Amino acid sequence: MGTSITIRPPEDYLLPRDTCSYGYFVLWPNRWLVPEQALLRALSLAEGAATARISQPGASPGSPLRVRFDRSLSRIEQGEARALIARMLRLDEDAMHIKGFHWVDRRWRKSGRGRLFRSPTLFEDVIKTVTSCNVAWPSTVKMNERLCAVCGRRAPSGMHTFPTPERLARTRAGTLRGRCRVGYRDQRIIDLARMFTRGEIDEAWLTDPATSDDDAFAFLKTLPGIGPYAAGNIMQLLGRYSYLALDTESLRHGRTVLGYEGTDAHVLKKLREHYEPFGAHKFRSYWFELWAWYETKAGASPEWDRDKVAASFTASKF
DNA sequence: GGTAGACCTGGACGC
DNA sequence: GCGTCCAGGTCTACC
Numbered sequence: 210m211g212t213s214i215t216i217r218p219p220e221d222y223l224l225p226r227d228t229c230s231y232g233y234f235v236l237w238p239n240r241w242l243v244p245e246q247a248l249l250r251a252l253s254l255a256e257g258a259a260t261a262r263i264s265q266p267g268a269s270p271g272s273p274l275r276v277r278f279d280r281s282l283s284r285i286e287q288g289e290a291r292a293l294i295a296r297m298l299r300l301d302e303d304a305m306h307i308k309g310f311h312w313v314d315r316r317w318r319k320s321g322r323g324r325l326f327r328s329p330t331l332f333e334d335v336i337k338t339v340t341s342c343n344v345a346w347p348s349t350v351k352m353n354e355r356l357c358a359v360c361g362r363r364a365p366s367g368m369h370t371f372p373t374p375e376r377l378a379r380t381r382a383g384t385l386r387g388r389c390r391v392g393y394r395d396q397r398i399i400d401l402a403r404m405f406t407r408g409e410i411d412e413a414w415l416t417d418p419a420t421s422d423d424d425a426f427a428f429l430k431t432l433p434g435i436g437p438y439a440a441g442n443i444m445q446l447l448g449r450y451s452y453l454a455l456d457t458e459s460l461r462h463g464r465t466v467l468g469y470e471g472t473d474a475h476v477l478k479k480l481r482e483h484y485e486p487f488g489a490h491k492f493r494s495y496w497f498e499l500w501a502w503y504e505t506k507a508g509a510s511p512e513w514d515r516d517k518v519a520a521s522f523t524a525s526k527f
Numbered sequence: 528g529g530t531a532g533a534c535c536t537g538g539a540c541g542c
Numbered sequence: 543g544c545g546t547c548c549a550g551g552t553c554t555a556c557c
Contacts, residue, residue, distance in 0.1 A: 345536085436553080457550065
């Protein structure tokens with residue numbers, strides 16, 4: 210019999226809306242269960258791997274989250290799991306925080322959108338970002354699946370966790386390239402893992418309000434495999450929304466949705482001007498514009514069929 | 528500071 | 543079934 214715990218989320222929290230809000234919710238080891246409107250997720254805990262099944266039985270904003278695990282958890286592990294789930298679901302962003310965003314960009318007040326799903330750890334967020342660079346989305350899906358299957362820990366449910374920094378730090382480049390299909394990203398992933406294990410990437414400093422956005426962004430750009438796009442994306446994953454992460458998908462959005470014409474450089478300039486009024490929240494304004502457009506094409510994201518829609522969505526497909 | 532070319536994979540396409 | 547081309551962001555060398 211596994212452990213069950215209850216988590217009280219912010220008063221406006223809605224699990225389907227706030228989980229199915231960023232592409233990482235379809236990447237391994239996350240699995241959104243459409244019929245149950247619940248998230249299945251394997252976690253690395255002190256005494257081994259465990260799979261959490263997270264649901265919101267009340268199905269109303271702010272109603273308690275129920276988390277069931279596939280094995281018994283010690284008190285220490287329960288505390289660990291609560292912290293990991295809180296980070297993943299952005300439970301630190303309370304209702305007032307989201308209202309602050311809606312005050313700047315009123316378009317999302319009715320739907321209540323504001324939180325972007327992320328990973329239980331910064332390490333996983335950084336590696337997922339690296340696997341999303343210079344590649345079509347289906348390959349990102351494949352890389353994360355293989356990383357978990359080859360280097361993750363197996364939970365009683367059979368699901369595999371995302372690899373820990375310690376594990377990837379001692380994995381051979383040939384394994385990552387040959388079995389996980391990460392290509393030239395192999396050594397960069399190992400170097401990043403080693404930096405995490407050595408404490409050279411300090412999440413406390415990166416999230417400290419005393420650290421400026423410019424300083425955090427400049428540091429991220431020094432990391433292997435992290436350029437302007439990846440750094441901008443990691444900024445939002447850290448809860449810093451004042452930077453954009455512009456890529457070819459942004460260009461498509463600028464041209465097909467916002468109607469901009471001309472060279473790439475001109476469209477990028479227009480995009481920056483378009484989002485500038487949203488200031489400290491500009492990434493969210495950008496992202497929810499994109500997400501709303503995806504939903505006009507594929508339906509509401511909590512209903513997406515992972516294999517048919519999520520695994521194939523990419524700029525050129527929609 | 529700006530830019531060309533390499534990096535690697537998987538999908539599309541033509542034969 | 544095979545070969546070729548292309549998309550995707552970062553890095554390095556070069557001007």
